[in-house]
Amino acid sequence: MSTLQVSIYRYNPETDDAPYMQEFQVDTQGRDLMVLNVIQMIKEQDSTLAYRRSCREGVCGSDGVNMNGKNGLTCVTPISEVTKGNKLVLRPLPGLPVVRDLVVDMSMFYKQYERIQPYLQNDAAEPAIERLQSPEDRDKLDGLYECILCACCSTSCPSFWWNPDKFVGPAGLLQAYRFLADSRDTATKERLSSLDDPFSVFRCRGIMNCVNVCPKGLNPTRAIGKIREMLLSNAT
Amino acid sequence: MVTNITNLGRSGVSDWLIQRASAVILALYTIFMVAFFLFHPNLDYVAWSSLFDRTWMKIFTLLALLSIAAHAWIGLWIVSTDYIKKSCVRLGVQTAVILALFAFVIWGVQVLWGA
Numbered sequence: 001m002s003t004l005q006v007s008i009y010r011y012n013p014e015t016d017d018a019p020y021m022q023e024f025q026v027d028t029q030g031r032d033l034m035v036l037n038v039i040q041m042i043k044e045q046d047s048t049l050a051y052r053r054s055c056r057e058g059v060c061g062s063d064g065v066n067m068n069g070k071n072g073l074t075c076v077t078p079i080s081e082v083t084k085g086n087k088l089v090l091r092p093l094p095g096l097p098v099v100r101d102l103v104v105d106m107s108m109f110y111k112q113y114e115r116i117q118p119y120l121q122n123d124a125a126e127p128a129i130e131r132l133q134s135p136e137d138r139d140k141l142d143g144l145y146e147c148i149l150c151a152c153c154s155t156s157c158p159s160f161w162w163n164p165d166k167f168v169g170p171a172g173l174l175q176a177y178r179f180l181a182d183s184r185d186t187a188t189k190e191r192l193s194s195l196d197d198p199f200s201v202f203r204c205r206g207i208m209n210c211v212n213v214c215p216k217g218l219n220p221t222r223a224i225g226k227i228r229e230m231l232l233s234n235a236t
Numbered sequence: 237m238v239t240n241i242t243n244l245g246r247s248g249v250s251d252w253l254i255q256r257a258s259a260v261i262l263a264l265y266t267i268f269m270v271a272f273f274l275f276h277p278n279l280d281y282v283a284w285s286s287l288f289d290r291t292w293m294k295i296f297t298l299l300a301l302l303s304i305a306a307h308a309w310i311g312l313w314i315v316s317t318d319y320i321k322k323s324c325v326r327l328g329v330q331t332a333v334i335l336a337l338f339a340f341v342i343w344g345v346q347v348l349w350g351a
Contacts, residue, residue, distance in 0.1 A: 159318075162318045162319070163317070163318070193237070194237050195237075195248075196237070196247050196248055196249055197237050197238045197239070197240060197247060197248045198238070198240055198243050198247070198248040198251055198313075198314070198317075199238040199240070199317075200237070200238055200248070201248060202248035202249070202251065202252050203314075228252065231248070231249045232249055232253065235247070235249050235250070236253075
């Protein structure tokens with residue numbers, strides 16, 4: 001069977017009263033295409049379909065969608081990995097407002113990212129060339145800095161669905177820990193005190209949906225555990 | 237920083253710690269009570285009241301009672317903030333929970349130390 005049944009979430013707020021699912025048939029000619037290729041073939045059938053994509057190699061993080069119930073990047077997900085039988089269901093990332101079709105409004109996600117001040121803060125006098133870091137300290141940033149902010153993790157997290165205005169979410173917290181763990185950053189205390197409330201970090205219930213979907217294989221739950229440890233040792 | 241005034245510990249880290257410490261106390265109390273019932277298959281009033289006549293048992297039970305109150309306050313506060321979006325309803329539910337837990341603790345003290 002080389003014909004793939006694709007069901008896509010469609011919604012154009014200018015013309016549609018409510019979102020609906022539209023069916024398409026795509027001839028894959030037996031090839032195990034990436035989901036992005038399938039979407040492009042559908043775009044040729046119906047040019048009104050809206051979706052985001054850019055680098056098509058899992059670096060830019062702009063094409064996160066929900067494929068057969070699981071978030072991921074369409075450009076690096078082969079259809080064999082997500083299809084059950086011959087059916088592919090594509091929906092926008094859950095929990096965020098839909099702008100159109102598969103395009104979501106990421107404002108809330110970026111707002112939480114901005115809140116954790118994702119930049120190096122160091123009030124010591126600037127050295128002549130650069131702030132040095134030992135290889136051991138640099139190793140602590142592995143598994144943290146690789147995040148591409150595709151929002152697959154935060155939009156698979158029920159705590160983020162219920163409280164996107166208060167809970168930072170796995171993506172933001174992974175970056176919060178990236179700066180807490182950086183030996184060159186001196187704002188550790190200020191960073192911790194801005195996270196010490198019942199929502200920002202502690203609304204994480206450790207269900208690990210974020211780890212399950214991360215296209216880069218990162219582990220936000222572990223980073224959140226480390227932030228919790230730092231908060232605890234700072235406060236006791 | 238998100239401000240909250242109706243959670244038990246006023247901070248996320250203290251709520252988190254209290255919830256875990258109270259869970260350990262409740263687990264120990266549960267294990268103790270289950271073991272007590274296993275070792276007393278024909279439990280009668282005399283054995284039951286002599287257990288609760290001991291001061292350490294009263295303290296242990298009060299500790300378990302306070303742990304239930306703290307654990308339930310934190311847990312139900314989290315549930316209410318997740319699912320009740322209307323703030324007046326949420327505050328009402330939180331107040332009811334806190335008052336009920338207060339009443340249960342006082343009632344428990346009366347049972348333990350009453351005649």
